[in-house]
Amino acid sequence: MRQTLFLILATTLIKADIKNELRKKRKQQRPQRLEHLYLNDYLMRDIGLQPGGFAIGEKFSPSVKAKRSVRYLRYLHQLKINT
Incomplete structure (x- = not known):
């Protein structure tokens, strides 16, 4: 016990x-910053960058993150050693 x-x-x-x-x-x-001086603010926003050169928002949607975390937890559960 x-x-x-x-x-x-x-x-x-x-x-x-x-x-x-x-x-x-x-x-x-x-966060990684992209240096493109020749792009205007509107074009940078269209490709997913802030005017400073950083990415807008998160890379993956919450549903994708949840699926990955569930897959990882299932993997850990399978690795458990029964004692």
């Missing part, structure tokens, strides 16, 4: 650590 509690606690702490590392990694990444 004690071993299963320790395993559950360990996996919970590992998951929290991974989430913390991913959050820090996302903060460190900067």
Whole structure:
């Protein structure tokens, strides 16, 4: 009984650590800027860029993100080792 509690606690702490590392990694990444001086603001907006050269909005829709996260959770569930 004690071993299963320790395993559950360990996996919970590992998951929290991974989430913390991913959050820090996302903060460190900067958005990429495209340098096209010959494009006007309207053309940049049409191709999905802000006037400063950064991308507008998110790359993927929320439904695509949800499908990917569900697929990843299913993958993790299949990898679980039954003890």
